[in-house]
Amino acid sequence: MITEAQAPAVPLTSPVRIILVDDHAIVRHGLRSILEREEDLEVVGEASTAAEAMAVIERTRPAIALLDLKLSTAADTEGLDLCAELTERHPDLAVLVLTTFLDDSLVAAAIQHGARGYVVKDVDTTELLRAIRAVARNESAFDSRSAAAMVRSMRVKTDPQPAKATFTERELRVLELLAHGLSNRVIGAKLYISETTVKFHVRNIMRKLDASSRAEAVYEASKMGVI
């Protein structure tokens, strides 16, 4: 482990082409002045709206888009939607979200909308450059607080199994077939047991999940990741 060198700004190849998407001109200018000091980075375009961003990217073909999720004063949806559209239309484009506020759910949402990284605006310059170079290398990057937010949002996705029901082998197998909409009779045929036995298991499953129907049982089981 442990090599030297801290992401040098030596342009071994052509510089990384970057566009800035932010509704505030001041922010764009600030970013541009920071990035232009680096020899391996090149700002090739700016945009202040979603439509403009699409057009500029179409024309300039950047490797990276620095995207503020809060375009306009409207909901976050606009930035997220743009993020999804960009990554879908341009699979090679790396979107690095650079935004003002840190919202746990927003970090996860951005990732699921195709973002390659997430950095809040008040990180120091070296952090930002590190993130940019990481996504340029086709990797990912988060500042430490965003990483914490992502960790939190990942945990709540799977941790909540407080009073987790415990199932026998047979019940799990029945549950699985239950989820695929099979009738008791068909489940019995598949497991080489009688319809009556299937009903026995189904009732135990429903009891353990506190469900009043097979549909609810499937819902609860699915929610807690059993199936």
Place this chain on the structure above:
Amino acid sequence: MITEAQAPAVPLTSPVRIILVDDHAIVRHGLRSILEREEDLEVVGEASTAAEAMAVIERTRPAIALLDLKLSTAADTEGLDLCAELTERHPDLAVLVLTTFLDDSLVAAAIQHGARGYVVKDVDTTELLRAIRAVARNESAFDSRSAAAMVRSMRVKTDPQPAKATFTERELRVLELLAHGLSNRVIGAKLYISETTVKFHVRNIMRKLDASSRAEAVYEASKMGVI
């Protein structure tokens, strides 16, 4: 945005107490020599097995545990289990996973087992120190490749919505109640529509989801995140 200072090693408070958990003595010594050069960090213990780690932590009460998930030649489970046990028994302890191999599912698993960060062993020294200081600040840290792995594992959890069905307002409402195991009659009462109408909606939902029963419909809808 943008401040100066790149995580200085000035001990404003008492140094961060760290223990090293790795089955290779050489690795522990290497880490120790690196960390001891930093004034704000202090290695207060080492352990090579899970049991030893528990004991040492019990005694030395460190703020951070650098943990190699691959203890012994056995499965990854041992490291993960230790990780879960540590974070459960010592909520204030920050576990930073420092391991040799990068496995997409392992990163996500580590987080869900309570790890605060994940770093592969071949990152450079500054990256490692940055990660340690981040978790010491109660934040999170990942090297860029681990971050990429986590992004991938987050995406597969939710992205698969290829042929996503589209539902009307009414259908979504019905679907929701359906998942809670309500009968057509009760759903009708709740929505102030007749039981017949509910059956109408339910059949449309099942058709759109290619399901043969309400249970399967609930399963498919749950799987694709509609409910």
Place this chain on the structure above:
DNA sequence: AGTGCACCTGACCGATCGGACAGGTCGGCG
């Protein structure tokens, strides 16, 4: 040997579902 648990089975019955008819209103659109 007794106890518990997972698992299996049968019969019975009312409630519900799933699917098939055959309609209706309302708003938007060419």
Place this chain on the structure above:
DNA sequence: CGCCGACCTGTCCGATCGGTCAGGTGCACT
């Protein structure tokens, strides 16, 4: 205007479900 889609309603019927009886076996633990 007619057409379409979302939404709403009814009736009929066989299949299925959910729940309740009352049993059975095999295995593990004490």
